[in-house]
Amino acid sequence: MGPKPKVEVVKKLAPPVVRPAISQSSLVFVPRDVLEGFQERIETDIDWTVTESSCRFHRAQYKKNDDAKVTFSQALKNKISRSIISGFLNKDSGLTLEQNWEFLLPITLWDTENFATDEGKICFDNENCVTDDLMKLIKNAVDAGDRNVLKNELMMVNVLRVNGMQMTELDETLTRYKKLTTLNLCGNWLTELNATFIPQTLKALELHNNCISDVSAFAESLPFDLLYLGLSRNMLTTENIDALGHLPYNLTVLDLADNDIYHLTPVIDAVSRLPNLCALQLSGNPCALCTGYARTCLLKLSRLKWLDCREVLDSDRPLEFTEVHPDDLRSAYFHFTVFRIVSCPQPPKPEKGASTSFHIELELPLLDVVRRKFLMFRRPESLVELLPPPEDEEWPNTAGASVPAIGSKIQASGIIQDEQSSHGSDIFNNMVPKNTREIHNYTTFESSKVQWNKLMNFNEPVVKIFCPDLVALRDTFRSAITIRLVYSIVYTPPKAGKTEKQKSLSTIKPPGEMRVNIATIRCCLRAPDWSQQSQHFHWDETLGTSDAIHWGDGDLAVLQYSQGPVKVTKGKVDAEMGSRQNMPEFLTCHFGFGIDTLRTT
Numbered sequence: 001m002g003p004k005p006k007v008e009v010v011k012k013l014a015p016p017v018v019r020p021a022i023s024q025s026s027l028v029f030v031p032r033d034v035l036e037g038f039q040e041r042i043e044t045d046i047d048w049t050v051t052e053s054s055c056r057f058h059r060a061q062y063k064k065n066d067d068a069k070v071t072f073s074q075a076l077k078n079k080i081s082r083s084i085i086s087g088f089l090n091k092d093s094g095l096t097l098e099q100n101w102e103f104l105l106p107i108t109l110w111d112t113e114n115f116a117t118d119e120g121k122i123c124f125d126n127e128n129c130v131t132d133d134l135m136k137l138i139k140n141a142v143d144a145g146d147r148n149v150l151k152n153e154l155m156m157v158n159v160l161r162v163n164g165m166q167m168t169e170l171d172e173t174l175t176r177y178k179k180l181t182t183l184n185l186c187g188n189w190l191t192e193l194n195a196t197f198i199p200q201t202l203k204a205l206e207l208h209n210n211c212i213s214d215v216s217a218f219a220e221s222l223p224f225d226l227l228y229l230g231l232s233r234n235m236l237t238t239e240n241i242d243a244l245g246h247l248p249y250n251l252t253v254l255d256l257a258d259n260d261i262y263h264l265t266p267v268i269d270a271v272s273r274l275p276n277l278c279a280l281q282l283s284g285n286p287c288a289l290c291t292g293y294a295r296t297c298l299l300k301l302s303r304l305k306w307l308d309c310r311e312v313l314d315s316d317r318p319l320e321f322t323e324v325h326p327d328d329l330r331s332a333y334f335h336f337t338v339f340r341i342v343s344c345p346q347p348p349k350p351e352k353g354a355s356t357s358f359h360i361e362l363e364l365p366l367l368d369v370v371r372r373k374f375l376m377f378r379r380p381e382s383l384v385e386l387l388p389p390p391e392d393e394e395w396p397n398t399a400g401a402s403v404p405a406i407g408s409k410i411q412a413s414g415i416i417q418d419e420q421s422s423h424g425s426d427i428f429n430n431m432v433p434k435n436t437r438e439i440h441n442y443t444t445f446e447s448s449k450v451q452w453n454k455l456m457n458f459n460e461p462v463v464k465i466f467c468p469d470l471v472a473l474r475d476t477f478r479s480a481i482t483i484r485l486v487y488s489i490v491y492t493p494p495k496a497g498k499t500e501k502q503k504s505l506s507t508i509k510p511p512g513e514m515r516v517n518i519a520t521i522r523c524c525l526r527a528p529d530w531s532q533q534s535q536h537f538h539w540d541e542t543l544g545t546s547d548a549i550h551w552g553d554g555d556l557a558v559l560q561y562s563q564g565p566v567k568v569t570k571g572k573v574d575a576e577m578g579s580r581q582n583m584p585e586f587l588t589c590h591f592g593f594g595i596d597t598l599r600t601t
Contacts, residue, residue, distance in 0.1 A: 019327045022468045034376050041375045046366065047480040049524045055209065055233055055258075062189045062211055068166065072197070073173035075165035075188070082127045084108060088138055088150055101142045126164065131157040163187045170197040185210070186230075195221030204228040208255070211235055216243035224248055232257035232281065241266050245273035252276050257308070258284030258527075262470060264293060264329050268300050279306035283527040286470035289477075289595055292328030294530035299324070310531045331468045332595045334476070335461040336362055337534065338447065339556050339590035342455050342583060344518060347428050347487060354491050357449035358518075360462060361484040364445060366476045367465055431489065431514040449488075454563055454583060473595070477525045483591060488515040518587070523548045525593055534594025541586040548591070556590045 048056065080086055087093050087100045095104060112124050128134060131154070141150035159182040167188035174183075174197045182204040190210040195218040198205070202223045213235040222229070226248040236259035244267065247254070251274050261267050264287035271277055280301065282288045288308070297307055298317050305312055338360055350356045365371055447462040467473040493511040521539045524547070529535070536556040539548035560580040 019325065019331070020466050020468075022327050022331055031376070035378070038376045042366070042372060043475075046475075047482070047522070049478055049480055049526075052478040058187065058209060059211070065166070065189075068168060068189070070166050070168050070189070071171045071173075072162065072167060072169070073171050075167035076162050076173065078165050079127075079130060079162050083130055083134075084128055085130070085134065085138060085150065085154075088141060089147055091147060097142045097145060097147065101138065105138075129161045129163075130154075131161065132159045158182065160184070161186075170194050172197060175199060182206075193218040198223060200224070202226055204230075206230040207234070209233040213237065214240045214243070216240050216246075219243045219246040222248050225250055227251060228253040228255075230255040232259070232284070234259055236261055238263045238266055242270050244270040247274060249274075250276055253279040253306075255281040256285065257281040260471075261285040261287050263287060264290060264296055268296060272300055275303075277301070278303060280304060281308050283308040283529075284474065284478075286474045287329075288530070289332050289467075289470050289473050289528060290329050291332045291595075291597060292324040294597055296324050296329065297530075308530060310529065316531070330470065331466065332470065332473060332597075334364075334367060334463075334465045334467050334473060335534070335594055335596060336445075336463040337461045337557075337592040337594075338458040339536075339559075339592060340455060340457055340561070340588075341485065341590075342561055342588040343585060344452065344454075344456060344485070344587055345427055346452055350489055354489050356452070356487070356489050358452060358456060358485065358487055359449045360447040360458065361486055362445045362447075362463055363482045364463075364465070364476060366472045366479065367467060367469075372472070427518065428487065428516065431516045434488070434513040434515055455561055477527055477593075480522050480524045481593070483521040483523060483589075485518040485521075485589065486515055487518055488513055519589065520546055521548050521589060521591075522546045523591065523593070524550070526550065528595050530597060532594075533597070534592040536590065536592045538588070538590055540584065540588040548589075556592065559590070 080089065084105060087095065087104060088097060093100070112121060116124060131137070137150055137153050137157075140153060141147060155176055156179050157177070158179055160177060160180055161184035163184055164187035167185065167190060169190070170193060177199055178201070180199045180201055183198070183202055184206040186206050186208040188210055190207065191212060192214070193207075193212075200223045203225060205222070205226060205228065208230050209232070211234065212231065215231070215236070227250060229247065229251060232255045236256065238261055241261060244254070244256075254271060254274070254277060256267070261282070262285075267282070267287065271280060280297070282293075282297075287293065294307065294316075297304065298312060341358075344358065347356055445463045445465070448459050450456050450458060490513050491511050519539075519541075521537075523537045526535055532553065536551040536554060537548040538551055538556065539546075543549070561583050562580055563583050
């Protein structure tokens with residue numbers, strides 16, 4: 001018999017990706033008749049993360065003092081005056097170098113180590129980060145018995161940090177540092193640079209958290225051997241982004257994170273002209289949240305080895321890359337997943353004619369189109385309106401009723417109250433009626449409703465939102481999201497045909513909904529990671545706070561819980577048995593936030 005004919009395997013075509021239609025303007029377009037200051041009203045009462053709050057405060061301070069003028073020499077003098085070396089440089093201090101070294105310096109260090117708070121220690125380290133090996137420089141001056149030794153050696157350092165000094169411009173003092181290789185000017189008010197003052201020996205220039213909106217004035221004048229340039233948390237936009245292609249030839253690392261670059265193609269075209277670029281950071285820009293972000297970067301930047309501090313592996317670059325659809329560069333899907341809710345308190349048995357359920361409420365005001373349009377064209381005193389009561393029915397007055405912020409034993413202050421426990425039946429005694437006449441002009445996204453169980457699972461994803469406004473999506477990941485676990489009882493009116501006795505029993509409670517918050521959880525989101533599908537959070541009652549814990553790179557979805565004791569099988573390792581563990585005793589919730597990507601398709 002001859003060889004069997006080869007059967008050609010027909011590859012199945014991938015299902016087409018469903019993409020809602022996107023207009024050229026989408027939600028970023030601002031109409032001419034829009035009310036002034038609508039964006040500020042949209043961001044009112046948004047719970048920003050600590051990092052975002054501090055950066056917004058820094059930006060607001062700059063706007064208040066935009067006419068201020070602080071040169072490099074003034075900023076350096078202020079920096080040194082706050083550090084421990086000021087006493088060793090001050091000839092009028094009244095103490096010798098030896099007295100400063102033997103008495104004053106040890107006392108200062110000991111007090112900081114033993115009595116300062118964590119915030120105080122951070123401030124102390126920031127004030128004394130002028131250069132590396134600061135203690136060594138001080139010791140050399142003490143051994144020589146000459147303050148000028150310290151002054152001269154400071155001019156010969158390789159690393160200099162003048163950060164957080166409200167500096168607005170450079171001056172010729174910087175040119176005196178002949179051996180400088182690393183210069184840190186972060187947290188100042190620099191809008192542009194006079195590159196003639198920058199030493200040509202420089203290898204790394206850090207300009208994070210300044211007010212730079214255009215690099216075209218100094219891009220071509222930076223030192224030729226510059227290897228690292230940090231421009232994160234500035235005001236860079238898509239405009240004038242082409243100047244990035246004129247940065248030094250030898251540049252290998254470029255940090256553009258947390259700017260306002262909206263369109264991905266122009267910035268990729270610009271940095272692709274840097275032949276030695278091997279590491280790029282764009283996370284925190286609106287363009288870094290589009291669906292085709294990672295695929296476009298890896299396709300057009302073939303020499304890139306690191307993207308957003310993640311190593312680019314061979315598996316991240318498939319042999320066959322499908323062409324990126326234009327809509328994938330200006331939109332994305334936000335998704336929220338509830339992995340599990342464990343050990344929720346069991347509710348009491350409901351009355352006849354009532355149905356009970358649990359569900360999750362998620363507040364995403366920045367992603368709500370209705371709220372955005374409402375604030376764009378109206379000046380509301382409140383985002384809540386009330387419909388007039390119906391004339392043919394009697395409705396309870398619940399306009400002033402409010403739902404408790406946290407219905408478990410974790411109170412708003414974060415203090416655990418022993419007399420109130422979510423494991424007791426008292427939590428279900430705090431039910432309040434839902435006002436069905438209340439109209440919220442900001443949407444609270446709700447999950448599907450499930451019945452009580454020791455281990456409750458929800459449909460995945462719980463919430464999936466199409467986002468053509470990448471700025472609103474980016475800002476959502478800079479905020480703290482509120483999640484509520486809600487228990488509700490719905491009383492339905494009696495059906496037609498029931499006897500009078502049945503009707504009387506079923507109308508003890510008026511039709512409507514009663515609810516109570518079992519837990520309110522706060523999740524401080526982070527910039528999405530192109531190499532991971534979502535970021536996971538863990539919360540349980542034993543934490544003593546409403547803030548959830550970010551789970552790092554761990555995958556909470558793989559965890560498995562058993563309602564009975566976990567039996568260890570001899571001869572099987574943990575990997576074979578999976579991550580199965582005993583059910584926690586206290587209320588525990590696991591959530592995930594992320595965006596859909598087309599990284600490998």
